[in-house]
Amino acid sequence: MKKRNPYLTYILIIGIVLLMVFIDRIEFLKPLKNIVFLIWIPIIIWDIIERLKYRNGKRTNILRIRTNNDDYNRIFPFIFGTILIVASYFGLTKIESEKILLYSILITGILYLITGFLFVPTGIIEYKNDKLSFANGNNKHTIEIDKIDSIELKSTDIIIADKSQKKYYVNFMNLIESDYQKIAEFLKHKIGNNIKIKNVLQQRV
Known part of the structure; x- marks a missing residue:
């Protein structure tokens, strides 16, 4: 994006x-x-x-x-x-x-x-009808939960891999370590521990 x-x-x-x-x-x-x-x-x-x-x-x-x-x-x-x-x-x-x-x-x-x-961050993760949506502006992906294999969090990207290892990229993020905690807690609350979340956030120089 x-x-x-x-x-x-x-x-x-x-x-x-x-x-x-x-x-x-x-x-x-x-x-x-x-x-x-x-x-x-x-x-x-x-x-x-x-x-x-x-x-x-x-x-x-x-x-x-x-x-x-x-x-x-x-x-x-x-x-x-x-x-x-x-x-x-x-x-x-x-x-x-x-x-x-x-x-x-x-x-x-x-x-x-x-x-x-009343500013709120513009990136969105949404849980609805057993699907997860990831969006940053027009860059949006909606995937059925049972088809997701893993979610990889980087400072500038969220990468969702399905069980066939097809990857979906949500780019131009600005994630920090606390965002990983929020995302992990949100997903655990909504869908349990069924999806592997990889935390590879990197500090920017």
């Missing part, structure tokens, strides 16, 4: 801004400007609820683990949220005709700040 391009989000934001400028030039499309951020708001609220449930121990079938994108994911909500709040504040003091849009941007910015304070 390739590292997430740190400029991708900014490219998307610029694209949205250009789209809104285009919409603003066409009279019958102008109401769509408000929809852009109004759609984001429930999505972010859902994300906040899921983070709270995980942090409060209500997502017992999921274990969050470190990835190398986490530093970026940890700081981005604060940067983007602050930009939205400042921009909407000045907009509200200067512009009278775009109140719905500007308040939507303000709420979106506040919600982004909340997600920053």
